[in-house]
Amino acid sequence: MSDTIKVPTMAEMMAEGKSPEVLFWVGCSGSFDDRAKKITKAFVKLLNKANVSFAVLGTEESCTGDPAKRAGNEMLFQMQAMTNIEVLNGYEVKKIVTACPHCFNTLKNEYPSLGGNYDVVHHTQFLRSLLSEGKLTIEGGKFKGKRITFHDPCYLGRANNVYEAPRDLIQKLDAELVEMKSCKKRGLCCGAGGAQMFKEPEKGNKDINIERTEQALETKPEIIAAGCPFCNTMLTDGIKNKEKEAQIAVMDVAELIANAGDL
Amino acid sequence: MSYISQILFAVVLVAGIGYFAINVKKLVRNIRLGRAIDRTDNKAERWKNMVRIALGQQKMVVRPLAGFLHIIVYAGFIIINIEVLEIIIDGLFGTHRIFSFLGGFYSFLIASFEILAVLVIVAVAVFWARRNIVKLKRFFYPEMKGWPKSDGNIILYFEAVLMCLFLAMNGADYSLQQMGAEHYTMAGSFPVSQFLVPWFENYSTATLIFIERTAWWLHIVGILAFLNYLYFSKHLHILLAFPNTWYANLKPKGEFNNLESVTKEVQLMMDPNADPFAAPAEDKGDDMPEKFGASDVSDLNWVQLLNAYTCTECGRCTSECPASQTGKKLSPRKIMMDTRDRLEEVGKNIDANKGEFKEDGKQLLDDYISREELWACTTCNACVEACPVSINPLSIIMDMRRYLVMEQSAAPMELNNMMGNIENNAAPWPYNQMDRLNWKNE
Numbered sequence: 001m002s003d004t005i006k007v008p009t010m011a012e013m014m015a016e017g018k019s020p021e022v023l024f025w026v027g028c029s030g031s032f033d034d035r036a037k038k039i040t041k042a043f044v045k046l047l048n049k050a051n052v053s054f055a056v057l058g059t060e061e062s063c064t065g066d067p068a069k070r071a072g073n074e075m076l077f078q079m080q081a082m083t084n085i086e087v088l089n090g091y092e093v094k095k096i097v098t099a100c101p102h103c104f105n106t107l108k109n110e111y112p113s114l115g116g117n118y119d120v121v122h123h124t125q126f127l128r129s130l131l132s133e134g135k136l137t138i139e140g141g142k143f144k145g146k147r148i149t150f151h152d153p154c155y156l157g158r159a160n161n162v163y164e165a166p167r168d169l170i171q172k173l174d175a176e177l178v179e180m181k182s183c184k185k186r187g188l189c190c191g192a193g194g195a196q197m198f199k200e201p202e203k204g205n206k207d208i209n210i211e212r213t214e215q216a217l218e219t220k221p222e223i224i225a226a227g228c229p230f231c232n233t234m235l236t237d238g239i240k241n242k243e244k245e246a247q248i249a250v251m252d253v254a255e256l257i258a259n260a261g262d263l
Numbered sequence: 264m265s266y267i268s269q270i271l272f273a274v275v276l277v278a279g280i281g282y283f284a285i286n287v288k289k290l291v292r293n294i295r296l297g298r299a300i301d302r303t304d305n306k307a308e309r310w311k312n313m314v315r316i317a318l319g320q321q322k323m324v325v326r327p328l329a330g331f332l333h334i335i336v337y338a339g340f341i342i343i344n345i346e347v348l349e350i351i352i353d354g355l356f357g358t359h360r361i362f363s364f365l366g367g368f369y370s371f372l373i374a375s376f377e378i379l380a381v382l383v384i385v386a387v388a389v390f391w392a393r394r395n396i397v398k399l400k401r402f403f404y405p406e407m408k409g410w411p412k413s414d415g416n417i418i419l420y421f422e423a424v425l426m427c428l429f430l431a432m433n434g435a436d437y438s439l440q441q442m443g444a445e446h447y448t449m450a451g452s453f454p455v456s457q458f459l460v461p462w463f464e465n466y467s468t469a470t471l472i473f474i475e476r477t478a479w480w481l482h483i484v485g486i487l488a489f490l491n492y493l494y495f496s497k498h499l500h501i502l503l504a505f506p507n508t509w510y511a512n513l514k515p516k517g518e519f520n521n522l523e524s525v526t527k528e529v530q531l532m533m534d535p536n537a538d539p540f541a542a543p544a545e546d547k548g549d550d551m552p553e554k555f556g557a558s559d560v561s562d563l564n565w566v567q568l569l570n571a572y573t574c575t576e577c578g579r580c581t582s583e584c585p586a587s588q589t590g591k592k593l594s595p596r597k598i599m600m601d602t603r604d605r606l607e608e609v610g611k612n613i614d615a616n617k618g619e620f621k622e623d624g625k626q627l628l629d630d631y632i633s634r635e636e637l638w639a640c641t642t643c644n645a646c647v648e649a650c651p652v653s654i655n656p657l658s659i660i661m662d663m664r665r666y667l668v669m670e671q672s673a674a675p676m677e678l679n680n681m682m683g684n685i686e687n688n689a690a691p692w693p694y695n696q697m698d699r700l701n702w703k704n705e
Contacts, residue, residue, distance in 0.1 A: 005703065007700070007703045009700070024337060028459050028690040028691055028692065028694075028704075030702075031690070031694075031698075031699045031700070031701075031702060032690060032692055032694045032698075032699075037702040037705065040702055041702065056700065057700055058700040059696055059697050059698075059700060060697050061380075061689075061699055062696065063685045063688075063689050063690050063691060065685070067681055067682075067685070067691050068681075068682050068685055069519060070519075070642050070661075071664065071668060071674055071678045071682065072556065072661065072663075072664030072665040072666075072667055072668035072669065072674065073529070073665075073668045073669065073682050074521070074555065074556075074665055074669060075525050075529065075555075075669060076526045076682055076686060078521065078522075078525050078526055078529040079529050079532070079533070080685065080689070081521075082529055082530070082533055083533075086366035104295070105515075105517040105518070106293070108515075109514070109517055110518060110519065110521060113521050114521060114526065143580075148327075154517075154641070154642075154643040154645075155517050156515075156643060158516055158643065158644040158645070158648050159515060159516045159517025159518075159644055160515050160516075160517050161515070173487045178658070182583075185648055186583065186645070186648070186649075188588075188645070189585040189640060189641045189643035189645065190584055191585060191704070192641070193641040193642050193643050194641040194642030194643070195678055195681065196641050196678055197691075198678060198680075198681035198691055199587075199638075199675050199677035199678050199681075200677065201591070201639070202586070202591045202592065202593070202635055202638055202639035203590075203591065203592070203635070204586070204589045204590035204591040204592075204639075205589060205590030206589040206590060207589065208585045208586070208588075208589050208641065211588060212585075212588050218688035222338050
């Protein structure tokens with residue numbers, strides 16, 4: 001693993017009189033969760049490799065307000081949103097890429113009517129466009145022929161109709177993409193959305209992430225691919241619960257591509 | 264004699280349609296109890312959605328068997344209505360098979376109605392078996408006990424009986440035609456009811472006329488009864504599916520509305536020039552601050568209330584819901600049924616109190632929908648995607664959560680912790696904002 005990653009901040013760029021093409025919105029999970037930080041780094045390595053002109057907000061980044069909004073706290077959500085919009089507009093941000101579908105959805109759909117208008121893309125969409133522009137190439141070697149199933153994050157799939165970008169990337173790895181019985185429009189939630197990530201589930205007979213993990217296991221995958229740090233956590237927990245962590249890895253699509261290129 | 268039956272027919276027809284009209288008025292009044300929402304943008308896309316989803320049944324066929332059978336019943340319902348038009352004209356003017364002048368085309372019409380009628384009977388039988396023999400799981404959730412269960416079956420019986428009456432009427436008519444009975448001129452083609460003719464062989468003309476007339480009357484009275492049954496059953500979707508798909512949300516499913524009342528407050532809070540001690544503006548007509556979120560039906564918008572009347576309790580939402588699938592108390596279908604039940608209760612209250620709602624000490628929250636249900640939702644939109652007529656149970660769940668959190672500060676403790684973290688350190692976890700970029704060097 002090369003450990004020299006370049007992560008400029010917006011403030012540093014501005015001090016140098018430069019403005020990046022795209023802002024990488026890291027998100028809370030990508031900044032603080034140990035597992036998700038690996039996804040963040042994998043994505044940054046790809047950005048570095050493709051020589052993308054990007055920057056992060058760093059310590060100026062703040063929660064988009066998504067979990068507050070889904071919990072019903074519109075007041076807190078809008079306070080977060082307006083604070084963030086002031087920062088983003090201050091830097092004259094035009095384009096944002098994020099590896100978190102919750103941040104993606106909120107920034108893309110819920111910020112415009114509060115004064116924040118940006119071209120927001122999910123990192124799988126961004127990586128796909130880097131590939132099609134020839135700025136990035138995928139060496140599939142390591143994953144060639146591997147059975148990979150993709151779990152659709154609700155806030156990427158149903159919420160925003162992005163189903164193909166992550167799948168296109170997996171197929172570029174020459175991997176065998178297998179679908180779960182509920183996928184795409186009918187994909188089953190991992191159980192984390194709607195602020196459930198931050199609370200114990202209500203009483204029931206099973207946890208949702210276990211149900212989803214069982215669906216994934218039915219496809220006999222070697223890798224479960226995800227495109228959301230929260231889904232990743234939920235499915236990783238599910239795999240541990242089933243004691244399959246030695247055989248099956250839960251990985252973000254960005255990690256797959258970075259690993260394929262031995263970054 | 265003929266005049267008496269014509270008059271009787273007119274009376275039955277006016278009474279049947281009149282009573283239905285009274286209930287439609289009530290329905291519209293109840294829906295208008297909801298808050299205003301503008302859903303008239305993008306008309307072209309709205310028409311397209313209505314044609315595609317309601318008329319074209321696009322989302323029904325996601326589940327192929329049920330979808331296919333439903334299309335048969337739906338086509339039968341629409342097409343056989345041409346026959347109803349003929350019955351109405353005949354009934355009012357004392358004619359018999361007024362459209363028979365169409366000749367060959369008339370034969371074609373009658374023949375296709377008959378074949379459709381048989382297909383409808385078959386489809387209805389399969390639907391009945393799915394509810395009562397196969398016992399499909401989605402028809403057996405707790406909210407489906409009692410009236411909702413009977414309601415589902417009554418509708419199927421209604422449809423089967425109406426189709427049988429139609430075939431009996433045609434069979435007797437065809438026998439009479441062959442006998443050369445007066446008024447029963449040769450008209451139509453009867454690919455199905457011709458098989459009833461041998462049964463009628465030994466009947467006298469008078470008996471056959473009695474059978475034909477009885478079936479004719481019961482058929483049309485049955486249709487009027489069914490029309491009036493709609494308002495009291497889950498079956499309003501046959502009409503409301505059309506406006507409901509037209510007025511449905513066109514934005515991405517993940518986009519939840521930003522409450523404007525909140526925006527105003529937040530802007531004021533963040534405006535450095537705002538005077539915190541300023542008296543509230545006086546020119547406003549509505550001095551009651553708007554309630555955040557929903558605790559009762561009148562806090563919901565009218566499209567959400569239309570949704571509630573449109574729901575036919577098929578349960579596709581609930582069967583796709585991750586919370587329902589894992590045994591949580593939440594069922595999106597129940598959210599819709601509860602909303603309608605409460606709305607009906609409010610409507611009856613208004614009727615009983617001379618057009619004014621009298622406080623009844625009840626509300627949608629807690630008396631119908633429990634907090635446990637609301638907090639089980641993952642906002643995944645599976646229910647919204649699954650609904651074949653574009654109902655949005657999630658929007659009601661969200662509005663009720665907003666009430667719980669913003670009006671009552673009644674979020675679960677862990678969520679309060681999460682929100683406290685966002686307020687204090689701009690992340691849902693208790694990490695310092697100054698540590699946000701630490702991953703870079705780890």
